[in-house]
Amino acid sequence: MDKLISKLVLSLLLGSIAIGATAEERPRPAEESWMLFCEGCHRPDGEGPGAVMLQRRFGDERMAIKGNTTLAPEYIKQVVRNGFLEMAPLRPTDITDAELDLLIEFLRTK
Numbered sequence: 171m172d173k174l175i176s177k178l179v180l181s182l183l184l185g186s187i188a189i190g191a192t193a194e195e196r197p198r199p200a201e202e203s204w205m206l207f208c209e210g211c212h213r214p215d216g217e218g219p220g221a222v223m224l225q226r227r228f229g230d231e232r233m234a235i236k237g238n239t240t241l242a243p244e245y246i247k248q249v250v251r252n253g254f255l256e257m258a259p260l261r262p263t264d265i266t267d268a269e270l271d272l273l274i275e276f277l278r279t280k
Contacts, residue, residue, distance in 0.1 A: 197268040200276030237280040
């Protein structure tokens with residue numbers, strides 16, 4: 171049983187190393203990044219702490235980040251990399267620059 175667990179752990183570790191090594195070669199799809207990093211707080215229905223904070227700060231027309239073309243790509247990058255209020259920053263090991271560019275394109279579509 172111990173050998174089986176050891177082999178399973180080793181397989182998982184090697185698999186995660188292989189995935190990490192190819193992240194720049196095959197960026198995560200934008201929709202996956204959206205679901206992983208954004209949607210929980212910036213839900214399209216206006217719920218979630220990020221949407222509520224943006225609504226209070228900027229009004230209804232700017233509360234959603236998905237489909238919001240008023241947010242400049244440079245601003246989104248700055249917020250993602252440095253955080254904003256309660257939003258923690260995302261490091262390049264969380265989301266690569268290529269993945270962030272894809273995410274920004276995705277956010278600007280309806």
